[in-house]
Amino acid sequence: MAVWLWLLAAGALFVLETLTADLLFASLAVSATAAMLTAWGGGGFLAQGIAFAVSAVVTVFLLRPLALREMAKRTRKTATNTEALLGAVAKTLSTVGADEGQIKLQGEVWSARSTGESIRAGQSVVVSEIDGATAVVSPMPKD
Numbered sequence: 001m002a003v004w005l006w007l008l009a010a011g012a013l014f015v016l017e018t019l020t021a022d023l024l025f026a027s028l029a030v031s032a033t034a035a036m037l038t039a040w041g042g043g044g045f046l047a048q049g050i051a052f053a054v055s056a057v058v059t060v061f062l063l064r065p066l067a068l069r070e071m072a073k074r075t076r077k078t079a080t081n082t083e084a085l086l087g088a089v090a091k092t093l094s095t096v097g098a099d100e101g102q103i104k105l106q107g108e109v110w111s112a113r114s115t116g117e118s119i120r121a122g123q124s125v126v127v128s129e130i131d132g133a134t135a136v137v138s139p140m141p142k143d
Helices: 002-020 024-040 045-074 081-085
Strands: 089-092 102-105 108-114 124-131 134-139
Touching: 002 024, 002 045, 024 045, 081 124, 089 108, 089 134, 102 134, 108 124
Parallel strands: 108 134
Antiparallel strands: 089 102, 089 124, 102 108, 124 134
């Protein structure tokens, strides 16, 4: 009977892992599987609890951090929000000076200011910073 309960617990934990994908429930499901194998081998309630606890400590505190670190290395970080605009090329709609101006950035009109000298209307610029709702731009580098 205990074998089936541990099997049910492991299955439920694996299902929960598919919803969260942070490896916590997968670690506990592996621990439930260890307890199930202990029960199947004839171990009593205490042995099953020890198998679960030892396996949980190993998987949650040792293997999970290693796996998360490895997953982070292999997963490309995607820039979002204003981070995604840094380095983007825009077109000046008006003269952009140290205090004011407008640019067209990814189809939207933005308030802008330059990092240095004034930039004429119609020039291509690169976004170097986003300061609130204002894009800080510099002239396109000449190749």
